Amino acid sequence: MARPKGDSSVTEARKQDILKAAFEVFSKNGYRGGSLSQVSEIVGITEAGILHHFKTKANLLIEVLAYRDELASEISGVTESSGLEFVTGWLNLIDYNISVPGIVELYCIVSAEATAADHPAHKYFQDRYEYVIGVTTASMQRIHDDGYMRKNLDPVDLGRAIVALSDGLQVQWLLDRKWDMIDEHKAFFRRILTDEGAKLTGLYIKEKVIA
């Protein structure tokens, strides 16, 4: 017999509604352009009602980013045991990010602000980065073990480097969108994959013509 829905599941459903509305608002308007009053309007709940569920605006933003992380994980399909499929999964994620600049902006700003030790999201981002770097490093190790990585490259260096590259390119892209963020990531993967690895991920170019 199904467990009857009590107050807590109603509360949970309400929180999810607010979260989805907040995601929509900040995707569209970014960190500075998005506001609680816009979220309030979509859900049909007062700002006090939002704060009842999420305590502070900072907390709501962290939950929006955690929700974004779940989406990202689904879109990329990347896990700790990904090998070459990491490459296509990561590129899918960048492609998705390009479609939600407001969320990329929110992520850039909050992750930077949270580097300060007394920021409310400091611990959240410490854990998040440990997890993400762990997954990227494990995937690089797998690509190495499968023989698709160029010689003398260290999966541990590369795990950090991929996360750093994507974070840094996002800042550049938010400031100036007249270049291709996907191509820049493809170039990175070409630098680390063997020809065979590049062929299997559709990235192989016989020889790049450089002026």
Place this chain on the structure above:
Amino acid sequence: MARPKGDSSVTEARKQDILKAAFEVFSKNGYRGGSLSQVSEIVGITEAGILHHFKTKANLLIEVLAYRDELASEISGVTESSGLEFVTGWLNLIDYNISVPGIVELYCIVSAEATAADHPAHKYFQDRYEYVIGVTTASMQRIHDDGYMRKNLDPVDLGRAIVALSDGLQVQWLLDRKWDMIDEHKAFFRRILTDEGAKLTGLYIKEKVIA
């Protein structure tokens, strides 16, 4: 005959004092920990006096970062015509950054916040990134032309990638300092330099043992 010092040079000297004090305060205490009142205490000027010279706190922070850019440029010695000396210059700069975590924090946060189109430092950071990416790309081109770059690598991709890597690694380092930011950059340069290029910059390792 020397031009007599008028009001404007006194004002300029006062601004420089404030700027140096602000640099000291934010180097030590970071973006969230640093305050105008701390700057005020060092210079012996009221907060209103500081705002008379710099208009807003945001504006003072931008000037602190511009001052930091000048220092960085001196420390790295990197110019648009740098070749292999770019590599050692850039590593010197990372080494310097490690000694001023508060400024790194300030830089990370303000550059991220300034990605929003209506932020007062948006234009400043657009210009700054265009300049820095220009210099890194020109240096990569020179390394390529001098024959110290591995085959099939594109200086234009690498110019962006180096800036992105350094920015992204700074966020990781501010969140967790138990790894070596210099080593991570050295690994990047080893991935793009020929053996000869690596030898000339002191980065050559015969073969990296990878588990």
